[in-house]
Amino acid sequence: MDKIDLSEVCQNYRARVIRVTPLDDCWLLETNRGPKELHVWPRVDVMRWSFAWRERLARQGFRELERFIRTRDSKPYVMVGNQGVTMTDHFRRIESWEPRPATARQCGRVVAMMHLSQQESNLLTGADYLQQEKIKAESEWAHAKALAESYRSKYSKEKGEKRWVGSLLSPLLQRMERAAVLLGHESIPAGELTVSHRDLSSDNWGMVGGKLYLRGFFRPNLSVRQRDVAGFLRDAYLARRDLEEIDAFLDGYEEVKPLDYGEYTLLLAFMARPREVWRSVESYVKRVSENKEAPIEGIEQALRSQQSVDHLLRHIADRAERPRGEQIDEPL
Template sequence: MTQYLLHDRIKENYDLNIEKWDHYQGSYKLYTNRGIKLVKVWNDNETLSSAFHLREQLAYSGFRTIDRFIRTTSGEPYILNGDEYMVITDWIDGRIPQVTNKDDLKRVSKQIAKLHIGLAKIRVDQDWEPWSKQFDHGLQHLHQIKDKIITKGKKNSFDEAILTHIDSQIEQIKQSILMADKVEKNHFRSGRIPQWCHGNLDLKWFRIDQFDVPWLIHFGIPVYDIPAYDVAKFLVHLYLKANYQEEPVFQFLNTYQEFIPLEKEEKLWILTYITFPHHLWKFLYIRYLSRFSQTRFANEQQYFQLIDLQKHHERLYRSLYRYFQL
């Protein structure tokens, strides 16, 4: 779409006068007579409609600091241009929170807790595969990879390195499956059910505005899971961003639990997620089993970096085990 056509479509459907714009990959920043707006391009109507309705339900449940879609003058949440769908949101001006800033981390922790409280109010009718089953897929993949390398005629140093470590990774996954299976039985016996979760929480998805209010600016299609999944992924993210320092992790948990105290099973969910070797499994799967093998993107150096990363995860596990007093 040319800028002139874009200008006409937006003026026609949103009654906005564009003074100037900046073009980014897949989006436009618009300076209009009604403030700065952001135009995003979507290719799939089904996911776009789901994202819109979930945003609206989330706002209705009380969580409003999110980039909601602005409706057109006819009440539609998007406009269609050929095969593309375009949505407009307000431009959330602000800074990315910093892991070293305690006030930033406290604001984001509260925001994530409030997000989970809002998401819990949205009714869900969807199947869910327990973690123990998901982990079992990973176990089967590692067995396939091991067999594939063993039967390989000429092995290189990378193959030998994987064979050296893969048995310990298989054992770790087996332990994760046992942990997940035990937690699932206790968790669901108490009446807890999965709900919508963000799925990929990251500090860069937040903006803290001039009034120190944190906004969530990246909310695509959430995942259906245990909310502790979000917490676990975000703890790993914080631990990495803080160069493996524990204090930001504990600070997040202290603030989060002011709003949502974690029960024993939820703490065990978090530990179970952290101990599962996700990165190693995905790395090996992409190299050996994916339809389009990515061997040139998966080298020996990366593999050993992921082994070191898993060791950091194990240290985080031990620290959290003590913190949770389990």
């Protein structure tokens, strides 16, 4: 938890603080105006960007999210040295949301509205973040090639599990290469490279007063918005294996912001990275090289997950090939 003078910060707000409780990523304040949260932002530019998209989203009509409470001087944040501090309302009870198709469609609409709100900001540059993603993917691929070469030179004549793991290396490298290449595909429109959160997840959603509520993003990792959607859909499908939920989300998204072929390509590029398989194989190879026990159960489980991801990839690729607008149902 960041060390700041809480009493000095709280004096900037109209609320009278009764009790302060440190949480994992913020302070919980009991005040005469109800419970509040105090968040510290290491990056002031990200804080300003976050304030801007939250306000734009609220002006679009979606107010079920954490907005920054203004100070006595009507400022949306307080500066403490090189850091920014924001105050938001705290809800004591946020119920879990049920990812039914109808709810998933609403989530898609809200995410598209959020992305449009973020698109209006020029504080952060999406092209820079895509370049970072490309560099990371290429670096990971190069590391995997070196690891595979070393493993083959030592264990190419082995039998059993070591041989089986060796047989996975070529297709794994091909997938990693393909994912890296897709990130630079010519169909990706430069104008669509705007910044969003890298890790949108089910934890960012809840129900408050019977309404869908968007929360979090106080210390966000950032990337381009297509990674935002790709990660969310990938995790959702691995959790429930429901293509109807996937289509509902994308239908809702495209009601607000249609996706062109290049954006679908970028979605597929982020989904195509064989993350679990690579991590499990990398862990196995390292343990073998250190003469440690190296069970293969993790690799087997990762391969099963990859089969599900492949099914999702094919489904979204088919959707991308349809004429634009065909997959969107007219709202009732």
